[in-house]
Amino acid sequence: MRITRETDYAIRCILYLSELPDKVAMAGEIAEAMKIPKSFLAKILQKLTRAKIVHSFRGVKGGVRLAKKPEDISLLDVINTIEGDVGMNICAVNEKACDQSKECSVHHIWIEIREAVENILKRYNFENLRK
Amino acid sequence: MRITRETDYAIRCILYLSELPDKVAMAGEIAEAMKIPKSFLAKILQKLTRAKIVHSFRGVKGGVRLAKKPEDISLLDVINTIEGDVGMNICAVNEKACDQSKECSVHHIWIEIREAVENILKRYNFENLRK
DNA sequence: CTAAATAGGATAAAAATAGTCTTAATTATG
DNA sequence: CATAATTAAGACTATTTTTATCCTATTTAG
Numbered sequence: 001m002r003i004t005r006e007t008d009y010a011i012r013c014i015l016y017l018s019e020l021p022d023k024v025a026m027a028g029e030i031a032e033a034m035k036i037p038k039s040f041l042a043k044i045l046q047k048l049t050r051a052k053i054v055h056s057f058r059g060v061k062g063g064v065r066l067a068k069k070p071e072d073i074s075l076l077d078v079i080n081t082i083e084g085d086v087g088m089n090i091c092a093v094n095e096k097a098c099d100q101s102k103e104c105s106v107h108h109i110w111i112e113i114r115e116a117v118e119n120i121l122k123r124y125n126f127e128n129l130r131k
Numbered sequence: 132m133r134i135t136r137e138t139d140y141a142i143r144c145i146l147y148l149s150e151l152p153d154k155v156a157m158a159g160e161i162a163e164a165m166k167i168p169k170s171f172l173a174k175i176l177q178k179l180t181r182a183k184i185v186h187s188f189r190g191v192k193g194g195v196r197l198a199k200k201p202e203d204i205s206l207l208d209v210i211n212t213i214e215g216d217v218g219m220n221i222c223a224v225n226e227k228a229c230d231q232s233k234e235c236s237v238h239h240i241w242i243e244i245r246e247a248v249e250n251i252l253k254r255y256n257f258e259n260l261r262k
Numbered sequence: 263c264t265a266a267a268t269a270g271g272a273t274a275a276a277a278a279t280a281g282t283c284t285t286a287a288t289t290a291t292g
Numbered sequence: 293c294a295t296a297a298t299t300a301a302g303a304c305t306a307t308t309t310t311t312a313t314c315c316t317a318t319t320t321a322g
Contacts, residue, residue, distance in 0.1 A: 001217050003132060004310065008220065011237060026267070040312050046269065059320025062267040075240065086132050088248075089139065105260045106142060109206065109251065116247050117219075120240065129236045135279065157298070171281050177300065190289025193298040 007082045009036045010044050014078055017054065018070040018126040024063040044082070051081040071127035076118055086121070087114045138213040140167045141175050145209055148185065149201040149257040155194040175213070182212040202258035207249055217252070218245045 012034040017025060027045055031038040045064055048054045055067040066073070079086060089110040143165040148156060158176055162169040176195055179185045186198040197204070210217060220241040 001132060001134060001214060001219070003219050006311075015236070028267095037312065039314075042268075043270090043312085049268090056268060057320085058266095058268045058318070060264095060266045061321060062319080064268085075237070083132060088132070088134050105146070106206070109255055113248055113251050116251060117244055120244050120247060124240055137280075159298090168281060170283075173299075174281090174301090180299090187299060188289085189287070189297095189299045191295095191297045192290060193288080195299085 001088065003079065004083065006040070006044060007079055009034070009041060010048060010078050010082045011075065012036065013041065013044065013048070014053065014066070014073060014126055015129065017064070017066050018073075018130055021066055021070065024057055024061070024065050026063040029063075047081055048078075051077070053077060053081060069127070070130065071125045073126045074122050075124045075126075075129075076121035079121060085114075086117050132219065134210065135214065137171070137175060138210055140165070140172060141179060141209050141213045142206065143167065144172065144175065144179070145184065145197070145204060145257055146260065148195070148197050149204075149261055152197055152201065155188055155192070155196050157194040160194075178212055179209075182208070184208060184212060200258070201261065202256045204257045205253050206255045206257075206260075207252035210252060216245075217248050 013030055013036065016030050016034050027042050028038055030036070031041045034041075036044075045054060045056065049056045049064065052067050053073055054064045056062070056064045076086075087110060089106075144161055144167065147161050147165050158173050159169055161167070162172045165172075167175075176185065176187065180187045180195065183198050184204055185195045187193070187195045207217075218241060220237075
């Protein structure tokens with residue numbers, strides 16, 4: 001029922017980049033500032049890059065910066081990128097994973113919770129998360 | 132972000148017992164009906180017993196039955212028994228686990244989500260879950 | 263050309279989840 | 293009272309997921 005540490009790192013990383021919207025920051029710099037293992041962060045940045053949340057530059061003076069304005073990145077975007085769909089039960093994400101979805105009286109509750117959580121996570125973007 | 136299979140089993144087990152409020156059902160019977168590994172269910176029933184959600188009887192003709200009326204058992208009760216507190220991030224459960232709770236701009240969101248999820252789970256009891 | 267950076271994949275270590283097994287305690291019934 | 297059936301408790305094992313690390317490309321500024 002928890003987000004993983006990887007997701008927590010991803011959020012902290014975007015939080016850091018949101019303070020420096022134009023700077024191209026190296027993974028090592030972000031890792032040190034946000035206390036994230038550097039090689040782990042490198043993998044996280046790859047996912048964020050593929051999701052077009054950050055833009056990366058290779059080579060000397062390379063690094064990453066946000067690919068959009070902080071206000072256009074929601075918490076949900078970041079969580080979805082790292083963890084995939086949020087859902088309390090696998091059946092709320094993929095009906096096929098549960099052979100009993102049809103007769104299951106609990107199923108609709110997982111859906112309801114999923115929607116409630118997504119709605120909250122959508123409301124917060126990295127502009128209004130800045131202190 | 133998912134409930135565990137153990138929790139899913141526990142819910143299905145209470146769902147089964149809610150249909151037979153007075154019967155003392157054996158673990159083996161519940162396991163077969165709900166497709167739960169029997170020895171795993173035995174451990175789950177111990178937790179539910181300690182939490183006074185079910186009452187158990189040992190010896191020949193022993194088994195378990197609900198310790199309260201289905202309407203007095205919420206989904207949250209069962210989830211809390213198996214998983215402990217619900218919370219997207221450990222810091223929403225135990226502030227001490229996160230050294231940055233005070234300055235963390237995301238912290239209050241985990242709390243908001245936790246409360247929203249708990250409120251939904253409280254609304255559903257095993258009387259209104261029966262089809 | 264070289265050094266510094268990300269990309270991608272393989273691998274490893276640690277933790278959590280899922281499940282099993284054995285022994286003990288309890289109890290209805292012959 | 294002996295026995296068989298049942299839960300209680302804890303140790304143990306297996307599997308999966310999480311959390312990394314490392315190595316080899318590839319890219320690029322200077």
